[in-house]
Amino acid sequence: MKPMLVIVSVDSNSVLLGAKHFVNYLKELIGKYNLQDTVDILETGTMGVYTQGVMMAVFPDDIYYSVRSVADIEKIVTEHLLKGRPVLSLEIPKDKLKLVVEKEKIITETRIVLRNVGSIDPRNIDEYIARDGYFALNKVLSQMKPQQVLEYVKASGLRGRGGAGFPTGLKWEFTAKVQADQKYVVCNADEGEPGTFKDRLIMEGDPHSVIEAMIICGYAVGATKGYIYIRGEYYGSVENIQKAIKDAYEYGFLGKDIMGSGFNFDLTVRLGAGAYICGEETALLESIEGKSGRPRLKPPYPPTNGLFGKPTVINNVETFANVPPIILKGPDWFKSFGTAGSPGTKVYSLVGNVVRRGIVEVPMGTTVRDLIYRFGGGLVGGKDLYMIQTGGTAGTFIGTDKLDVPLDYDSFKNYGVSIGSGVILAMSDDICPVDVALNTMQFFAHESCGKCTPCREGTRLAVQILERMSRGQGKLEDLDTLKQIAYVTQEASLCGLGQSINVPLLSIVENFEKDFVEHINASSCPHNVCRFIKIQKSKTKV
Amino acid sequence: MPDLCTTGERLFKELDQYIDSIGAEPDKLISVLQKAQELFGYLSSEVQQHIAEALGIPVSQVYGVVTFYNFFSTKPKGKVQIKVCLGTACYVKGGDRVLERFLEELGTKPEEPTKDGQFSIHAVRCLGACSMAPVVLVGEKDFYGRVKPDMVPRIIDKYKEVKVQ
Numbered sequence: 124m125k126p127m128l129v130i131v132s133v134d135s136n137s138v139l140l141g142a143k144h145f146v147n148y149l150k151e152l153i154g155k156y157n158l159q160d161t162v163d164i165l166e167t168g169t170m171g172v173y174t175q176g177v178m179m180a181v182f183p184d185d186i187y188y189s190v191r192s193v194a195d196i197e198k199i200v201t202e203h204l205l206k207g208r209p210v211l212s213l214e215i216p217k218d219k220l221k222l223v224v225e226k227e228k229i230i231t232e233t234r235i236v237l238r239n240v241g242s243i244d245p246r247n248i249d250e251y252i253a254r255d256g257y258f259a260l261n262k263v264l265s266q267m268k269p270q271q272v273l274e275y276v277k278a279s280g281l282r283g284r285g286g287a288g289f290p291t292g293l294k295w296e297f298t299a300k301v302q303a304d305q306k307y308v309v310c311n312a313d314e315g316e317p318g319t320f321k322d323r324l325i326m327e328g329d330p331h332s333v334i335e336a337m338i339i340c341g342y343a344v345g346a347t348k349g350y351i352y353i354r355g356e357y358y359g360s361v362e363n364i365q366k367a368i369k370d371a372y373e374y375g376f377l378g379k380d381i382m383g384s385g386f387n388f389d390l391t392v393r394l395g396a397g398a399y400i401c402g403e404e405t406a407l408l409e410s411i412e413g414k415s416g417r418p419r420l421k422p423p424y425p426p427t428n429g430l431f432g433k434p435t436v437i438n439n440v441e442t443f444a445n446v447p448p449i450i451l452k453g454p455d456w457f458k459s460f461g462t463a464g465s466p467g468t469k470v471y472s473l474v475g476n477v478v479r480r481g482i483v484e485v486p487m488g489t490t491v492r493d494l495i496y497r498f499g500g501g502l503v504g505g506k507d508l509y510m511i512q513t514g515g516t517a518g519t520f521i522g523t524d525k526l527d528v529p530l531d532y533d534s535f536k537n538y539g540v541s542i543g544s545g546v547i548l549a550m551s552d553d554i555c556p557v558d559v560a561l562n563t564m565q566f567f568a569h570e571s572c573g574k575c576t577p578c579r580e581g582t583r584l585a586v587q588i589l590e591r592m593s594r595g596q597g598k599l600e601d602l603d604t605l606k607q608i609a610y611v612t613q614e615a616s617l618c619g620l621g622q623s624i625n626v627p628l629l630s631i632v633e634n635f636e637k638d639f640v641e642h643i644n645a646s647s648c649p650h651n652v653c654r655f656i657k658i659q660k661s662k663t664k665v
Numbered sequence: 666m667p668d669l670c671t672t673g674e675r676l677f678k679e680l681d682q683y684i685d686s687i688g689a690e691p692d693k694l695i696s697v698l699q700k701a702q703e704l705f706g707y708l709s710s711e712v713q714q715h716i717a718e719a720l721g722i723p724v725s726q727v728y729g730v731v732t733f734y735n736f737f738s739t740k741p742k743g744k745v746q747i748k749v750c751l752g753t754a755c756y757v758k759g760g761d762r763v764l765e766r767f768l769e770e771l772g773t774k775p776e777e778p779t780k781d782g783q784f785s786i787h788a789v790r791c792l793g794a795c796s797m798a799p800v801v802l803v804g805e806k807d808f809y810g811r812v813k814p815d816m817v818p819r820i821i822d823k824y825k826e827v828k829v830q
Binding site: 135136138139140314315316317318319320323357358394395396397398399410411412413414415417431473475476480481482512516546548550554562563566569572 | 699798
């Protein structure tokens, strides 16, 4: 090992800021100054914090930098690496870095899913193994019967992290109980919920944790074949997962007679082709089968009749990433985090107008206020928080009165605040609820697959009404019509997409009724966002 | 310079080789279409017909799948495709203004190639880089984050000379 180590975040969000380019330049400079024998460079996933630049850390000095240009790199190399003088102007002060600094991490963040993300080289299987990787698989294959694995997962109380929160152990048990010549394990990595990018960062930062969990699941339910269905746009995830699968085959963790146990498991990657609906589990199965991703009628459910009609377990990326630690440390350890009904942690994507946009993993039951102010650092420019969307586009819009609701899988039922896929989208008062509602419904109208009428027509009708309202031509009856649309689509739609439209629509109309009424009565948008038709007329002269 | 006919034949040959390598089964349809789009740029009725025969499924099924997914296109796109994200996180950060600026600068409509065929602008939903909102994706891998409308001309300039994507 070389005396110095530089860690650089090269997750997709950092790549946007030029991370790859910076790494190449860093390597070049290290060659130029003959530092090859002193400095090691490690490219890793996200460190969980986004500043204005790419995160870079120098060890053993334990100094974190935010790098924004090649000139910054030059400074770090010539000053810090060469002369041992930290570049104070680029350093991120420790108090601003609570999420990253190891000692303080214990107080603020709890990392189960993201245990390796940002610490290991995701493209090197040995680094994963060095952090107890594939130990859980070894334990399962050498010491546990499938039934015991099921008991472990059931006892842990782990619930599906895709949004619905169905108990994972129960799902596995349904599949295990069915007799069939072939069963499948599918990983839903078609992360399409606007605002969500946690699965991408898990796959990019720690792909082996997902693979290991899928093999364990296969052993528990008696499946010998697995598919990972990844969004086509996620190039980085696809690359890292494919590399990880290749390495796992080479090391004998995949393929025939895994670790001499006689258990076989094969894993294939399938790419999505751009359809939000394919995140719905039965639509996803249709897509793997090479068809249009239209949801199936349920029941029967995938655990008994899934892929190619065979029993199939489908879990989200984050759900799978929880499994290896549960196997190694036991269900009681897992239950010591989070709330009674929803044990463990949740990975949140903090987006919108917060200062520190990024992902953060905290125990279930953390409040929205803590997420926005403690981890997100409050709002940019000290603006006032006006509206928050929790859970993704199919999640709830809430006002500041619900900031202290503890988020878990029961918070929607109890307080009307959904956890969904873990998005916290903070919006300051320069946005307009009617405009956001319109954008949201346009999304659903576009993504509705058209198979069932309530969803196809309901979304279109809602868009028409909201368009009218944003032009200043709304009527008071429109609010009742919107509520009715929400009710009908929820009750009568075929799948989760249509059934969940009522969540954003109803919550925004009910929690921000004042704004909608103002749009109907006032002569201009109270938030100065919507262009009322009068104003637009004067603009059309241009 | 190779004439068009032989280029077309070469592409079909390459597509057939790909189909052989993964196996000509109906469940491979989406993978095959992805490859075909990569090769041809878009999926003409001729290409769809060819794939249907190769996989032994009706053309109607191929057409159904092609029109279902956003990724596939039956019309030629610009050589350089610019995708502007309008997912909620990008929208509240001004993604719509970025889109408007692109259309204004290039004098075109969404999904339609510019007159010289160099660019086409597409409004998309969530590219999964929400912490960098608003986000623009040029081609398949060039991401631009925290884009402001004033940055648009510079982005366009970079790709004016790009010949093949």
